[in-house]
Amino acid sequence: xxxxxxxxxxxxxxxxxxxxxxxxxxxxxxxxxxxPFFLASWDSLITLxxxxxxxxxxxxxxxxxxxxxxxxxxxPSVLKLTAMIFAVxxxxxxxxxxxxxxxxxxxxxxxxxxxLARFNIPSFMATLATSMLAEGMAQVISGGYTRIxxxxxxxxxxxxxxxxxxxxxYLSSLIWALSVFFVLATPYGRKIYAIxxxxxxxxxxxxxxxxxxxxxxxxCALLAGLAGIFYASxxxxxxxxxxxxxxxxxxxxxxxxxxxxxxxxxxxxxTLLGVLIIRWLDSxxxxxxxxxxxxxxxxxxxxILMAILTIDRRKVKIVK
Amino acid sequence: MSREFSLQQTKFVLGYARRLVRxxxxxxxxxxxxxxxxxxxxxxxxxxxxxxxxxxxFAVTSMLAVGPTFVILLGSIxxxxxxxxxxxGALVWLAYPYLGLFSIFLxxxxxxxxxxxxxxxxVKAKIPSFIxxxxxxxxxxxxxxxxxxxxxxxxxxVPAYDFLRVSPVPYIPSPFxxxxxxxVLAIFVMFFTKLGTYISAIGSNEEGAKLAGINVAxxxxxxxxxxxxxxxxxxxxxxxxxxxxxxxxxxxxxLIRGLAAIVLGGTPLAxxxxxxxxTLLGAMVYVLIFNxxxxxxxxxxxxxKLYIGTLLLGAVIIASKALKGALIA
Numbered sequence: 001x002x003x004x005x006x007x008x009x010x011x012x013x014x015x016x017x018x019x020x021x022x023x024x025x026x027x028x029x030x031x032x033x034x035x036p037f038f039l040a041s042w043d044s045l046i047t048l049x050x051x052x053x054x055x056x057x058x059x060x061x062x063x064x065x066x067x068x069x070x071x072x073x074x075x076p077s078v079l080k081l082t083a084m085i086f087a088v089x090x091x092x093x094x095x096x097x098x099x100x101x102x103x104x105x106x107x108x109x110x111x112x113x114x115x116l117a118r119f120n121i122p123s124f125m126a127t128l129a130t131s132m133l134a135e136g137m138a139q140v141i142s143g144g145y146t147r148i149x150x151x152x153x154x155x156x157x158x159x160x161x162x163x164x165x166x167x168x169x170y171l172s173s174l175i176w177a178l179s180v181f182f183v184l185a186t187p188y189g190r191k192i193y194a195i196x197x198x199x200x201x202x203x204x205x206x207x208x209x210x211x212x213x214x215x216x217x218x219x220c221a222l223l224a225g226l227a228g229i230f231y232a233s234x235x236x237x238x239x240x241x242x243x244x245x246x247x248x249x250x251x252x253x254x255x256x257x258x259x260x261x262x263x264x265x266x267x268x269x270x271t272l273l274g275v276l277i278i279r280w281l282d283s284x285x286x287x288x289x290x291x292x293x294x295x296x297x298x299x300x301x302x303x304i305l306m307a308i309l310t311i312d313r314r315k316v317k318i319v320k
Numbered sequence: 321m322s323r324e325f326s327l328q329q330t331k332f333v334l335g336y337a338r339r340l341v342r343x344x345x346x347x348x349x350x351x352x353x354x355x356x357x358x359x360x361x362x363x364x365x366x367x368x369x370x371x372x373x374x375x376x377x378f379a380v381t382s383m384l385a386v387g388p389t390f391v392i393l394l395g396s397i398x399x400x401x402x403x404x405x406x407x408x409g410a411l412v413w414l415a416y417p418y419l420g421l422f423s424i425f426l427x428x429x430x431x432x433x434x435x436x437x438x439x440x441x442x443v444k445a446k447i448p449s450f451i452x453x454x455x456x457x458x459x460x461x462x463x464x465x466x467x468x469x470x471x472x473x474x475x476x477x478v479p480a481y482d483f484l485r486v487s488p489v490p491y492i493p494s495p496f497x498x499x500x501x502x503x504v505l506a507i508f509v510m511f512f513t514k515l516g517t518y519i520s521a522i523g524s525n526e527e528g529a530k531l532a533g534i535n536v537a538x539x540x541x542x543x544x545x546x547x548x549x550x551x552x553x554x555x556x557x558x559x560x561x562x563x564x565x566x567x568x569x570x571x572x573x574x575l576i577r578g579l580a581a582i583v584l585g586g587t588p589l590a591x592x593x594x595x596x597x598x599t600l601l602g603a604m605v606y607v608l609i610f611n612x613x614x615x616x617x618x619x620x621x622x623x624x625k626l627y628i629g630t631l632l633l634g635a636v637i638i639a640s641k642a643l644k645g646a647l648i649a
Contacts, residue, residue, distance in 0.1 A: 071451065121636050122589055124397075124450045125579070129632040132576055136626030144622065247572065248458045251451070261448055293466035300459040304452060308445040 016258035016266065016310055020273040023256070027277055031284035038284050042164065049165060052279045053158075053172035054231040056272065058246070059253050060179045061223030063271045064216050066254055067183070069196045069263025070116060070123035072217065075224045075250060076243030077134035078105050082228035083238040084138045087147040090154055102225045108134060109221025113214030123217075138240065146239040149232075157233035168230050175226065180269045192216060196263025248296060252303035253278040260310040278302075346585050346601035350608060357612035364615045372493055374611050379499040380561055382603035383554025385581035386506045387431070387547040389599045390516075392582055393523045394540060395591025396449035398547045400438055401578055402570075403460025404431045405555040409566020410467045412559070413476040421480060424556060431552020432545055434460070439544030443537045461570035468568040477565040484560045498557035506550055506596040516595070519543045523591025576628055581606050583635040606631075 011018065031038045039045060058075055065072045082101040089097035108130055115126035149155075158168035183189035191212050194202040203209050232238045257274025259266025278299065285295050357365040364370060384401050391398035408427045415423040438456060442449050468476055487494040510516040518539045522529045530536050559566060567574075585602025587594030613619055613627065 071448075115633075115637070119637055122450075125583075125589055125636050126633075128576065128579070129629055129636055132573060132625050132629030132632060134629075135573065136623060136629050139622055139625055244572075248455065251455075261451060291466055291469060293462040293469065296462040297459045297466070300455040300462070304441075304447070304455045307447050307451060308441070311445070311447055 016260075016270070019306075019309070020257055020270065020277060024273060024277050024280075027281055027284070031280070031287075035284065035288050038287055046166065048280060048283055049169045050158075050234060051283055052275060053168040054227045054234065055246075055250070055253070055279055056172045056275045057175050057230065058224050058227035059250055059271050059275050060176055060268050061220035061227075062250055063254050063257070063259055063266070063268045064179070064183065064192060064223075065123070065220045066259050066261060067192050067196045067263055067266060067268075068213065068216055069199065069261075070213070070217075071127065071261075072112065072220050073124060073127040073247065074108060074112060074131035074134055075220065076246040077131035077138070078108050078221050078224040079228040079231065079246070080238070080240070080243040081105070081108075081134040081138045081141075082225040083232035083242050084142050084147070084228075086229050086232045087149055087238040088141050090149055090151070095153075098229055101229060102222060104137075105221045105225030105228070106218055109218035110214060112221065113217030116217065117210040117213040142238070142240065144240055146237065148237040150236065155233055155236055158230050159234065168234060171230065175223065176268070176272060179223070180267070183268050188212070193264055196265075198264075245292075245296065248299050248303060249278050249282065252299045252306070255303055255306040255310060258306075258310055261307050262311050265310065344586065344598065344601060346598065346605050349584075349605045350601060353605065353608040353612060357608070357615065361612070361615045365612060368491065370611065370615070372491065374607055375496045376493045376561055377607040377611065378604055379493070379495040379557050381577055381581050381607055382600050383499050383502060383557050384551070384578035385585075385599045385603055386502060386554060386596045387550030387552075388578055389506075389582050389585075389587055389594070389596045390509075390519055390543050390546045390550070391449070392587050392589060393519045393591050393593075393595060394543050395523045395526075395589070396442070396540075396543075397589070398435075398438065398453050398544060399450060399575055399579075400434055400453040400456040400460070400548065401551040402575055403457035404434050404548060404551045405558060406464040406567050406570070407460040407467075408552055408555050409559055410464045410476055410568075413478055413566070414467070416478050416480065423478075424481065424559075427555050427559070428549050428552035431548035431550070431555070433548070434552075435545040435548020436541065438548070439541030442544065443540050457575070458570070464566065465568050465570065475565045476568060477563065479564060481560065481564040485564065493561075495557040495561035498560055499554060502550055502554045502557070503596070503600060505553070509546060510595045510597070515539070515542055515546065519546075520592055520595070524593070573625060573628070576632060577606070580628065580632050580635060583632065583639050586639070588639050589636070 028039065037044065039048070058079055062072055062075050082105045085101040085104055086097050089100055093100070112123070112127050112130055115121045115130070116123045119126075156167075158166060158171075160167040162170060183192060191202070191207050194205065194207060195209055195212060199209065228238075228242070231242065235242075253274040254266075254271055255261065255274070256277050257266065257270035257272070259270055259274075281298075282295055285298070286292070384405065388398040388401055408430045411426045411430055412423045415426055419426070434456065438449070438453055441447070442452055464476075468474075484498070485494055487497060489497065518529070518534050519542075521532070521534060522536055522539055522543075526536060581603040582599050583589070583602065584605045585594065585598035585600070587598050587602075609631065610624075610627070614621060
């Protein structure tokens with residue numbers, strides 16, 4: 001007997017996939033109808049690529065952490081801090097500032113992971129504290145001033161045109177593809193899923209959960225740092241408002257993609273759709289002059305609705 | 321006989337003192353901080369204006385933190401206090417032309433409703449409370465900014481409440497006086513009602529509380545409602561402190577203030593221990609540290625966030641001792 005794909009049971013089971021895809025299609029169609037200039041020319045596509053790419057890199061990192069059932073508030077702050085370190089150190093030590101910035105972000109990831117895995121502090125609380133540290137460091141390093149770098153080489157990282165698209169597109173796609181491969185096709189990736197599905201069972205199965213948790217937080221911070229460097233290069237510098245409004249959209253893009261907050265469900269491959277939906281919605285709504293605050297309210301509501309939809313309620317007995 | 325009695329008495333006093341030290345490290349932190357700052361910068365720290373400022377800041381910090389303590393007692397977390405404080409003020413401003421001076425009562429009512437909503441969604445949809453309430457705060461805070469933007473005014477000020485800013489007691493600022501009812505009520509709920517006991521019971525062992533016959537879902541919702549109500553009631557003091565207006569720009573780092581007070585006070589994030597009385601001590605510690613710190617010579621206010629982050633980090637590491645054993649996500 002031929003298998004039918006569109007039974008009610010199948011649709012219900014694949015809701016996590018169906019909603020983002022139909023959402024994206026509906027979104028593009030309706031934004032196009034509302035504003036004929038949306039995606040009307042190649043230039044407008046490039047603008048969207050710029051607004052999506054760095055965000056995708058940061059969202060990939062956050063997805064890894066959420067897959068593990070934890071949460072990382074510090075992604076936007078680490079993004080800001082690395083962008084700031086990159087921009088502040090660039091005039092003196094040139095491109096050596098990239099490894100410097102990335103190592104700072106790695107240290108932050110390590111602290112986050114250590115606080116969770118060693119000191120047993122709930123990750124949202126630990127990362128809230130470290131995000132304050134990152135914000136404070138960014139403030140101290142920059143003195144609160146905006147840094148503008150006019151150097152062409154600084155800007156070239158993100159904006160060199162390779163063929164029809166800027167280099168940041170290829171870089172972020174590469175990072176996305178690598179992390180998809182990493183999560184879906186390596187033993188390490190399967191361990192992330194195992195920890196997200198059942199921490200205790202993963203520990204009993206012989207997974208070194210302390211190592212995996214710390215390293216995933218470090219990966220997340222590294223990706224946030226890379227996103228910060230791409231963003232700094234894209235906007236020619238850094239300022240204290242970088243990432244301030246990104247907490248809710250980042251979280252929204254991960255859950256809209258279909259990754260459940262309880263961990264173990266979803267994946268980095270899904271986050272691409274989520275990021276496209278959230279960022280294009282953001283651009284499209286701002287093009288039809290919707291207030292920034294209204295957009296943020298919108299993202300908050302979407303995030304909660306999707307979080308409710310994606311969570312697997314059979315698995316969790318007690319939710320804190 | 322009398323010697324034995326005195327020995328027993330001494331033992332009792334010593335035991336009580338030990339319990340006081342162990343149970344409330346925040347109390348000793350307060351005394352220590354006061355001694356340190358009055359020793360280093362006595363003229364600045366002990367001046368009348370500074371002591372009044374400490375009382376004002378204490379009122380603001382404790383009013384943000386007392387309500388959410390009830391939810392932290394459950395082992396969950398409630399970050400919606402900032403949203404309630406901000407949008408509640410916008411509601412008061414919006415309703416003033418219709419309700420007059422009664423519109424201030426919208427604060428606790430609104431807090432209660434937000435708490436009810438949070439509680440129902442949390443219990444029924446089973447999504448982690450921190451993310452639900454964070455989104456709630458963000459939604460309400462951006463809504464406040466939006467209300468400000470479309471109404472075409474700079475601040476959402478209600479000048480008619482100016483009489484509240486004048487304190488009837490000399491040297492005691494009115495926000496502190498306005499905070500007292502909330503403090504008393506919170507301690508009453510904690511120690512003298514079934515609600516406080518049940519919330520603690522659920523926090524220390526949810527499965528056990530269920531087996532003991534407590535309607536866990538109902539008391540979880542009630543805990544969120546209590547939290548929202550106390551935040552709403554306490555926000556009146558903050559509203560008055562800010563000059564009868566509410567905050568209109570959302571700064572996520574303000575969220576730290578309430579959480580830091582709770583954690584510093586010694587209510588562990590795992591729940592089951594502590595309560596609003598400890599949060600009051602924690603709020604005082606927080607206020608004293610930041611008040612005294614910036615009186616010291618050579619402390620740069622630019623480094624504020626760095627200090628807050630370090631403080632919170634230290635506090636959660638110390639508080640995490642209570643979480644040993646269980647694996648935390």
